[in-house]
Amino acid sequence: MNNNCNECGKDTSFGTGLFVNRVVADNGYLCPICMQLDCDRCSFPIEVDDDIRINGETIIHYNCATAEEKEILQLKDRLDSLAHTCSILQESLEVIADINSEEDPVRIAQETLEALAVKEI
Numbered sequence: 001m002n003n004n005c006n007e008c009g010k011d012t013s014f015g016t017g018l019f020v021n022r023v024v025a026d027n028g029y030l031c032p033i034c035m036q037l038d039c040d041r042c043s044f045p046i047e048v049d050d051d052i053r054i055n056g057e058t059i060i061h062y063n064c065a066t067a068e069e070k071e072i073l074q075l076k077d078r079l080d081s082l083a084h085t086c087s088i089l090q091e092s093l094e095v096i097a098d099i100n101s102e103e104d105p106v107r108i109a110q111e112t113l114e115a116l117a118v119k120e121i
């Protein structure tokens with residue numbers, strides 16, 4: 001097993017700057033650059049932590065999401081952060097995550113947040 005990246009052949013050994021973030025792959029390593037996924041919208045690579053999954057499979061930059069997708073993501077984040085303390089949210093989240101659902105995810109998310117707000121008071 002050598003220290004070169006399987007994809008681009010760059011040396012990823014200690015001191016190269018690629019050592020810390022390299023990942024073990026078949027018979028070698030992948031450097032952090034080759035590990036980056038390409039955006040399904042603009043085709044440019046996505047930095048770690050800037051990736052967003054739409055419907056569990058499309059991977060894009062946050063900035064490549066449509067306004068509506070960003071709205072859904074923000075609502076979903078709020079629901080996700082509440083869900084671990086509140087089991088009634090699970091059902092709503094499942095509906096929102098289900099791409100085949102005929103329900104409007106934005107409406108479901110808003111209704112759920114409204115229902116929770118009322119409950120908290």
Ligand SMILES: [Zn+2]
Nearest residue numbers: 005008031034
């Ligand atoms: Zn590489």
Ligand SMILES: [Zn+2]
Nearest residue numbers: 039042061064
């Ligand atoms: Zn993009």
